[in-house]
Amino acid sequence: MKPISSQSTLPTFVILASIFTGWEALVRLRGIPPYLLPAPTHILRTIFANLSLYGQSTLITLGESLSGLILGVIAGTGAALLLSLWPRLERGVMTVAILVKSTPMVAIAPLLTIWLGFGVLPKVIITALLTFFPVLVNVISGLQHADPALLDLFSSWRASRWEVFRFVRLPSTLPYLFAALKISAPLSLIAAVVAEWTGASGGLGHVMWLAYSNLNLPFLFGAVFILGLAGVAFYITLTWAERRFVFWQEIEA
């Protein structure tokens, strides 16, 4: 559980800096026009020039993906708990879950937009649907993979099912839940953006779509940059939370 040291951040910084410097140099030396590939400084200028628009859009998209993520986690965990209580339901629920998982979200997104409008709701639903499956599968797996030695111990204590659940199974799911979140968090951003493409009144996906229709590449890239940053922020927050809450396990970064 070592903190992120300057040693580990330095190479990252060097690599990123060289990529962006190379990009900048390429655009300037070759004189590539901004409608094909804008220079990083150009993109940054565009972002700062439209800070309020980008800020607002970022809030909308992050709000959608976070709400979807939370909803998906609640639904996925709830379904997993339900299945562990009534294993007979497993078949039915898993069939639905696999159906949901196998259907490409891009295919459902336009439908939901048509039914529910250009607002936030269809985006949240898409994100939740995408998050649901990894959470369900992992939490079930966590509930089933509680340490057999602990289960034996509690059985020798004659602990009730509820006590075993509360003291052993539930905490055992935490590492699995975080593994699911690491998959779901980036997916949730993708889901929100893709859903916005199918029609939205705001959000980064909406900004991208407008910029794309006008072939305004600096504007499009601005949204891409922000989404990249948001993805990294999600990841860092999750890693931090994992270290904080699953402190008993060695976690590889």
Add this chain to the structure above:
Amino acid sequence: MEVVVKDLAYTYNHNAPPVQALDQLNLRVQSGEFVAIIGSNGCGKSTLLRLFANLLQPTRGAISLGGLPPAQMAANRRVVWMAQNPALLPWYTARQNILLAQRFARTPPEKNVSADELLSLVGLGEFSSAYPHAFSGGMQQRLSLARALAMNADLWLMDEPFAALDELTRERLTIQLSEIWQRRRPTVLWVTHSIPEAVRLADRVLVMTPRPGRFYGEVRISLPRPREDTTLEFQTYVRKLKQMLVSGGETG
């Protein structure tokens, strides 16, 4: 708590072919007696303790713990089982692990030994708020021992509780445990691979045959406590048991 076992057999059926772990096993342990069980690897010692702890049900035969079946005794929380694996809750501190055990033991609070006292007893006094994942294997086992003591049970089922300890810690804990046992006088079934440990602790040492396990010999240790392993008598007991173990391996 008196322990009586008649014609006990246990077969693991989920393996193919089935493995007969115990057969025709008879045992009588008096209340307050300290009995050590030795035998080669895989002779069913752990299986025997699991049967007593109500984690397994006998294939044949009967177990009586203080006149009751193991399930009833376990429900009364008067039996403690300590496995080879320390089985600590990683999300709880050393102290919380012990408090949890006491919560399950349901002893009246005034009879409980405090968690901190138990931790200092096993040499973990300064680690009461540390988490087990930071502990060495030996420390984890000592915490597990402290937790077993915290249960304040009448029957102790101990499955190689000192296996992961270094020789010095093992000796120190053996002496402490002997004192605790003399004070509280629980009935103890102590599985071990160490003959000197058995001689140091037990009233009686039972020797088991290889699979299917049953008892084929016993040695009553009539040495005053505390026992010095340097004395001639002590060494004689150790030699005698070693011979029994070797000959049992051949005939079994």
